[in-house]
Amino acid sequence: MALSRRRFLHTASCTGTWLALNLGHTANALAADNNALQWQDLGAGLALIQGAGGAVLVVDGKDGVALVDGGNTRSASALLALVKSHTGKQPKLLFNSHCHRDQIGCNQTLGKQGATIIAHENTRLWLTTEILSKWEHQVYPPLPTEALPNKTFYYDSETIEFNHKLNYGYLPQAHTDGDIYVHLSEQNLVCVGDVVSASVYPLVDYATNGWIGGMITSLTQLLTLCDNNTRIIASSGVVNKAHVQSQLDMCSAVADRIGTAYYKGGSLVEFLADKPTAEFDAKWGNAELFLRMAWEGTLPHVTEIRRFGKRA
Secondary structure (H helix, E strand, O other): OOOOHHHHHHHOOOOOOHHHHHOOOOHHHHHHHHHHOEEEEEEOOEEEEEOOOOOEEEEEEOOEEEEEOOOOOOOHHHHHHHHHHHHOOOOOEEEOOOOOOOOOOOHHHHHHOOOEEEEEHHHHHHHOOOEEEHHHOEEEOOOOHHHOOOEEEOOOEEEEEEOEEEEEEEOOOOOOOOOEEEEEHHHOEEEEEOOOOOOOOOOOOHHHOOOHHHHHHHHHHHHOOOOOOOEEEEOOEEEOHHHHHHHHHHHHHHHHHHHHHHHOOOOHHHHHHOOOOOOOHHHHOOOHHHHHHHHHHHHHHOOOHHHHOOOO
């Protein structure tokens, strides 16, 4: 999409089509993309690139370059050029934190070059098929074979050695049903995709089976990987453990209120009118998209929503 997915989520503006991903860009447009990218050195061969859609972690060292997420398609050429200008190499390893287009922009280029692309199996499955995103009024076609993840896992965690010890695992049915984290324990850093939101209400994308109960489970799991000094890299920025805890507290309170509304037979209109996030809006902003998505995503889980409510 010509308009980044992240900007769309923050403004809830339903503009642009997937076709824009495949249109040629002028030299000026590519230069603008390149200038928009920000490289931040994190030390120990690590760097963060922002401005390409979702944040991208660069892991450089003797084994080559790995990326955690690959930004969007429009920025892919500029992003890979920036990586090469800093490291002298093209990435050999790429993680997809989930299936959204702000994370998979480098898949096709790196897949054609023979890179290993790691993702949860559900992410691979989403990328092999047409995704109907009703809330965006958008259809995402499948990716070509060379752009698909070529190493997947299911509901456990795995560890590989690539410059550092990289532990990665499943975050169950939160933002999507294919979310993963990548944990660099020796650097006290964890990448979490869009399961954590840095500055606005998170998105529980029911179009790809995300829901608020899974978000609560995943945030609880992430907290076990963190201490007060952990750097937590979300697609939308870098946060700390206290921020994750505040998101968990907010989601738990909202889940409790959704469960109560469901069991009273209330409607979405009535639920929104009750302003169920009033005490959280100063921190998280406009809640309407979050609440609509959370409400819709709870429909398949109506019998279990109450166990995810606010905790003592």
